[in-house]
Amino acid sequence: MAVVEEKKVGTWEKLASIDRRWIFLVSFIMIVTPLIYPVKLPIGISPETAAVYNYIENLPKGSVVALSMDFGSYLSENYPQARTVFAHALKAGMKVILMGMWSYGATITSSFMIDEIRDYAERTGITQITSAMATYGENYVNLGYILQAGTGVMQLAEVGFYPLLFPKDNYGNLLETLPFNKFGKHITEFMAADLDLLICFAAGTPGIEVYRNYWWATGRMTHLAIGAVGVSVAGYYPLMDAGIIIGIIPSTRGALEYDQLAGMIGASGQSLGAMDAQSLQHLFIVVLLIIGNVGTIAMSRRRREA
Amino acid sequence: MGFVEYASDIGMALIILCAYSFLYKENPFYRIMESLYVGGGVGWGLAYSLFRFNQTLVPFFKDPSSLWWYTIAIFLGFFWYTYWSKKYYFLYRIPLSYGIGLSIGTGLYGSVYSTFIAQVTATFKGAGATPLETFNNILITIGAITAVLFFYFSKEHKGALGFASRIGRYFILIFLGSAFGNTIMGRTGLVISIVSELLKDPQWMMIPLVIAIFMVVELLKRIGYLREFSPTIAQAFEVPAKGETKG
Numbered sequence: 272m273a274v275v276e277e278k279k280v281g282t283w284e285k286l287a288s289i290d291r292r293w294i295f296l297v298s299f300i301m302i303v304t305p306l307i308y309p310v311k312l313p314i315g316i317s318p319e320t321a322a323v324y325n326y327i328e329n330l331p332k333g334s335v336v337a338l339s340m341d342f343g344s345y346l347s348e349n350y351p352q353a354r355t356v357f358a359h360a361l362k363a364g365m366k367v368i369l370m371g372m373w374s375y376g377a378t379i380t381s382s383f384m385i386d387e388i389r390d391y392a393e394r395t396g397i398t399q400i401t402s403a404m405a406t407y408g409e410n411y412v413n414l415g416y417i418l419q420a421g422t423g424v425m426q427l428a429e430v431g432f433y434p435l436l437f438p439k440d441n442y443g444n445l446l447e448t449l450p451f452n453k454f455g456k457h458i459t460e461f462m463a464a465d466l467d468l469l470i471c472f473a474a475g476t477p478g479i480e481v482y483r484n485y486w487w488a489t490g491r492m493t494h495l496a497i498g499a500v501g502v503s504v505a506g507y508y509p510l511m512d513a514g515i516i517i518g519i520i521p522s523t524r525g526a527l528e529y530d531q532l533a534g535m536i537g538a539s540g541q542s543l544g545a546m547d548a549q550s551l552q553h554l555f556i557v558v559l560l561i562i563g564n565v566g567t568i569a570m571s572r573r574r575r576e577a
Numbered sequence: 578m579g580f581v582e583y584a585s586d587i588g589m590a591l592i593i594l595c596a597y598s599f600l601y602k603e604n605p606f607y608r609i610m611e612s613l614y615v616g617g618g619v620g621w622g623l624a625y626s627l628f629r630f631n632q633t634l635v636p637f638f639k640d641p642s643s644l645w646w647y648t649i650a651i652f653l654g655f656f657w658y659t660y661w662s663k664k665y666y667f668l669y670r671i672p673l674s675y676g677i678g679l680s681i682g683t684g685l686y687g688s689v690y691s692t693f694i695a696q697v698t699a700t701f702k703g704a705g706a707t708p709l710e711t712f713n714n715i716l717i718t719i720g721a722i723t724a725v726l727f728f729y730f731s732k733e734h735k736g737a738l739g740f741a742s743r744i745g746r747y748f749i750l751i752f753l754g755s756a757f758g759n760t761i762m763g764r765t766g767l768v769i770s771i772v773s774e775l776l777k778d779p780q781w782m783m784i785p786l787v788i789a790i791f792m793v794v795e796l797l798k799r800i801g802y803l804r805e806f807s808p809t810i811a812q813a814f815e816v817p818a819k820g821e822t823k824g
Contacts (some may be wrong), residue, residue, distance in 0.1 A: 286743065296601045302765075302772050346770050348763050358719040374625050425683055440634075484687030488695070501763020512717070513699035515691060521768030522759065545769045552765045 283529075283566040294559070301555055309544030316532060319511065320525045320538045322518030323496045324359070325470060330369045332364035333451050334467040336382075339482070340371035342474035342500075346350075349472040351526035352498035354379075356470055357411075358388050359533040361403040366453060367411040368466070372513065374476040378441055380432040381413050391538060402561040408440075408449035412458065415441030419484065420477035428463035428491035463492040472498035479507070479516065487515055498525065522549035524549065583779065590780035593771055594787040601791065605813035720748040 303479050327336060338357060342349035359366050369385075371377025385404075392400035403410040414437045417423040426436050433446050441444060451458040455463055463469075463486055471479040479497045486492040494517065501522040510516045522527060526539035527546050535545065578586075583741035593659065637647045653672040659665040700721045702714040723745030734742045774780060794814060798801035804811040 275762065292601060299772075306769070306773055306776055313734050346767070347772065348766050351770070357789070375621065416625075416629075419632075421680065421684060462677070480688075480692075483685050485690045485699055487689035488691040501759040501761070501766065502756065504763075506760040507753060509699065515693045515695060522763045530808075540772070544771065545766075545773060548769045549762065549765055552769075553761065556761055571624060 281379075283569050283573075284473060285576050286315060286562065287570070290330070293337070298552065298555060301551045305547035305551055306542070306544045308316070311543045312316055312547050312548045312550055314527055314531060314546050316528050317521065317525070319519040319521065320371040323356070323470065323520055324518075324529060326494075326517050327356075327360055327363055327365060328393045330363075331363060331469050333454055334365055335368060335465060336360045336462075337366045337368040337370065337466045337469040338474075339469060339471040340369060340376035340384075341373045341478050342371075342376045342472055343380070344375070345383055347474060348386070348522050349376075349498050350380065350476055351523050351541050352529070353472045354388060355499070355526050355529045355535065355539035356520070357384060358397075358400060358528065358535055358538040362390075362397060362399045362535070363466075363531065364399070364403075365380065365410075366451065368414060368458075369411070369453075370417055372413040372417050372423070372481065373474070374416045375417040376472075376474075377414075380396075381415075382441065383425075385411070385413065387540065388538070390459070392528045395535070397535065407452070408444065408451050411447060412451045413441040420481050424463075425485045428486055428489070432461045433459040453550075466492055466494070468494045468496065468517075469546060470496045470498060472506065473503070474500050475503075479510070483515055496520070503508065515566050543561055586777075587783060590775055590783040593775060594783055599771075599786065599790070602714050604791075605814075606787075646762045719744070764812070 330336070336356075338353055338360075339350075340353060344350070357367060359371075369377070369381045371381065371461065388400065388405050388471065392395075392404065415431070416428070417436065424435055437446055440449065447457075447459050449458060451463070456465065469482060469486075469492065471482055473479050479495065482492075482495055487495055495515065496518045497507055497510075497516050498520040499522065504521045507516065507519050512520060523541060523545070527541050527543075530536050530539050530541070547565075592610050592613065598604055599607045603717040606671060620675065626689075634647075634651075637644045641648075653675060656668040659668040702720055703711075705711040705714050709727045723741045725745070727742040727745035729738070729742070732738055775784060794803065794810070797806055798811075798814065
């Protein structure tokens with residue numbers, strides 16, 4: 272008769288073999304709960320986000336801020352950033368150009384954003400935004416997709432916005448029919464150097480490196496900032512250190528920070544409960560990391576002793 | 578809310594939930610969503626290409642004499658397709674070399690200056706305006722040099738080189754930790770955005786509906802009735818028939 276040796280299963284082994292779906296469930300509950308019942312934990316403002324906000328605030332009214340929508344879906348990390356900066360720029364009296372090197376973000380998502388910010392301004396009664404958005408093409412214009420990212424961006428600096436790259440805007444309006452101008456200079460005469468700031472909301476490639484290589488390095492236009500996805504944030508700090516970009520809006524947290532700076536909670540489409548959920552989730556992951564590491568050490572020690 | 582908005586909200590919620598159902602297990606709802614996503618992406622790409630085609634080439638066909646130089650681009654474009662012909666493959670090299678030459682010619686200066694010279698200069702800043710800034714600058718310099726030394730494999734990492742490369746490894750690990758933390762923040766932010774959408778009205782109603790469907794299917798599977806109830810559904814959920822073994 273075969274004797275089956277019973278293996279002693281310790282607590283760490285039990286924890287290691289736990290069905291990961293339980294972790295997903297706890298994680299989901301920890302996200303949903305603060306979204307329904309927000310605690311409204313305070314959010315610290317990072318200097319990188321403040322740098323972008325202050326730069327726009329210090330520009331004279333009527334300056335041109337370009338938003339490069341280099342991402343896809345509106346359910347992305349970049350979308351809340353673009354929303355809040357767009358709303359703030361209009362509120363601060365800037366003129367805004369929307370364009371992008373990603374076809375979806377530059378066409379559909381940007382159009383969607385315009386509608387959402389108009390709704391937001393009407394709902395919250397921010398008259399500066401509603402009056403700035405009263406006539407399309409006066410204070411903001413949606414130019415759409417920049418064909419052939421590198422050469423397209425270079426053309427913006429070398430030969431201008433019109434007529435080669437943008438004969439029409441995203442909606443098919445001829446550019447010469449739009450009233451958009453900077454202190455009397457019409458958009459059809461714009462070169463990259465006429466932009467006072469370009470913020471690249473980059474989800475990947477093509478992204479900030481195109482503007483950096485074709486504009487900043489050649490001195491054609493040197494006022495750049497970035498709205499970065501979480502995974503890339505750490506890699507952009509050297510650019511800020513080297514003075515290539517003036518600031519970074521990091522992930523959805525950066526969008527919430529920007530909301531606070533601009534005094535427009537909800538402009539990014541994110542509630543304060545979202546940050547509670549974020550904090551709680553981080554705490555949960557930190558706890559899991561500690562348990563995982565301690566468990567791994569304990570199990571390997573036990574294996575060595577056995 | 579109009580019917581179209583209502584339907585699109587419900588549709589969006591269902592697609593999101595179908596995507597997330599993969600976290601529970603592989604299932605036909607996820608596969609439907611996966612196909613929808615791929616199809617939608619391809620459809621969008623094709624539609625937008627045709628739109629650009631229309632915007633760019635229609636003016637040329639209307640007035641070819643004023644835009645005669647488009648013919649060069651059109652020929653170059655067609656040459657890409659000679660890749661699949663043994664006889665005319667050599668033509669494929671023309672647009673390829675043109676593209677590479679254009680990229681290098683226009684991007685080399687900017688690329689070298691902004692990714693190399695500007696950042697190396699910023700690494701060796703020296704004294705700053707405040708003692709803390711000076712300390713930070715020194716730390717960056719040490720971090721950059723030791724991290725580069727970590728990847729120097731021409732000499733065994735012993736003695737001073739070993740010590741420096743170990744310091745470099747710690748700097749790299751700090752960077753990776755920061756990148757990991759930011760990635761978690763980004764991914765969590767995405768989930769929060771999506772869950773915030775799902776909690777809106779009428780999207781939230783789809784959550785109990787989808788959970789109920791999965792619970793019913795799971796219950797039927799557990800009691801062994803799913804194959805009798807519907808062989809098609811059972812096959813979709815990969816329930817083995819009696820006597821069969823899965824896989």
